[in-house]
Amino acid sequence: MGLSSCKDKHAKGWSVKANGDDLEKVCWKENSKSEHQASFCLYKEKLLLELDEETEDKRSHGKFRLLAIEGTDFCLGASASRKLSSKEFSRGSFSSCRLDANQMWELKHNGTLANGYSGLCASMKRNQANAGTGGTRSWLATGRRGEIYLAFFNLNSDKTVISTTISDIAKALPGGNLIHTSCTCTELWTGRNFGVVTSSISMVVQPHGSSLFTLNCT
Structure with a gap:
């Protein structure tokens, strides 16, 4: 996922999906002959009523923030030091949600997801994986309230046990020191509570x- 000119063909294909009583989802699905191809989705955040007048104006024009995962505090932001050409592509980024214009998005009638601050659109490009690609990957981030987010990715064709240590997590955090702390851990996709991990x-x-x-470590 990244940012590109709104004229880029990869910027089109976004639509809203109802999600029951939960947050609506904004999903991208490439034109494909496969009806079973999974969509990539982000969550529309419900803005609070006490927002300032400027933000209320944005809201009335159908603009919203996009969460990476429902219930978390990471929003998609757009920024660019210069205007991109129709063939250029840059990375989008997720950061703590703020009332900033670069985190406000609008779904256009042509299926583009536009950010007025940067003049860019969110776009998706699928990378063709090499046949021999495999292994595991991990991702780490911290939230505004000090919580830690850890993701495991299995690139293999079989189930794989992926592990990490608290000490390795501490090494990856700027100035992090979790040696003498107690952390509670929950897996968000399944809701599984691991309790206290040491x-x-x-x-x-x-x-x-x-x-x-x-x-959450204390």
Whole structure:
């Protein structure tokens, strides 16, 4: 996922999906002959009523923020030092949600997801994986309230046990020191509560699947 000119063909294909009583989703699905191809989705955040007048004006024009995962505090933002050409592509980024114009998005009638601050649109490009590609990957981030987010990605064709240690997590955090702390851990996709973890975190991850954890350490 990234940012591109709104004229780029990869910027089209976004639509809204109802999600029951939960947040609406904005999803992208490539034109494909496969009806079973999964969509990539983000969550529309409900804005609070006490927002300032400027933001209320944005809201009345159908603009909203986009969460990476429902219930978390990471919003999609757009920024660029210069205007991109129709063939250029840059990375989007998720950061703590703020009332900033670069985190306000609008779904256009032509299926583009536009950010007025940057003049860019969210776009998707599928990378063709090499036949021999496999292994595991991990991702780490911190939230505004000090919570830690950890993701495991299984690139293999079989179920794989992926593990990490609390000490390795601490090394990856700027100035992080979790040696003398106690962390509670929950896997967000399944809702599984790991309770207090002191040494390591392990999870069986499905083929080409992922797991996302939130850790609160004191």
